[in-house]
Amino acid sequence: MLVIGIAGGSGSGKSTVVNKIIKSLPPDSVVVIPQDAYYKDNGHRTPEEKIRINFDHPSSIEWNLLIHQLDTLRSGQPVDMPVYSYVTCARSKENIHITPLRVIIVEGILILTNPRLRQRMDIKVFVDADGDDRLMRIIWRDIEERGRSLQQVLTHYEQFVKPMHLQFIEPTKRYADIIVPQGGQNEVGIEILTSRIQMHLND
DSSP states (O other): OEEEEEEEOTTSSHHHHHHHHHHHSOTTSEEEEEGGGGBOOOTTSOHHHHHTOOTTSGGGBOHHHHHHHHHHHHTTOOEEEEEEETTTTEEEEEEEEEOOOSEEEEEOTTGGGOHHHHHTOSEEEEEOOOHHHHHHHHHHHHHHHHOOOHHHHHHHIIIIIHHHIIIIIGGGGGGOSEEETTGGGOHHHHHHHHHHHHHHHHO
């Protein structure tokens, strides 16, 4: 089993990279574990408190659960992965049943900040992108998918996303085995990574 960690700043194109990798590989060979599924449940908080949640700080993630479920998959056993909603800031009552496959991709902005999680990765990838490009993607995503106004997005970016990126996320680039500049637009970088995974599947 091959465990790949794909990190990078918010809006850097991580999901695009993951999707292109999956499309290039045989069906039912890759399972994706998104960091976002393991945000701590904040459904009990008031609307005012929810607006101030810092999703870009390592303390917002339930690392023990993520690592436990990854270890369970690595041992060949299925898990019930939680489902998190950015709109309600809460976990759903439903879970997603995940079965282990030959390749596991752990994806998220903070995954390389945790030493215990890094130790479990065979390949560590950092998806890099220009700050302005990331901001534009964040604006579109947060308005369309998370129900935020433009002012809320910009305020949240200024207060949380940008400073947390500089403090926690950008420094984890030094842990990466592979850096993919230009995010999901870097076809050559994605092809190299996909070829390495394909080699593992052919062994």
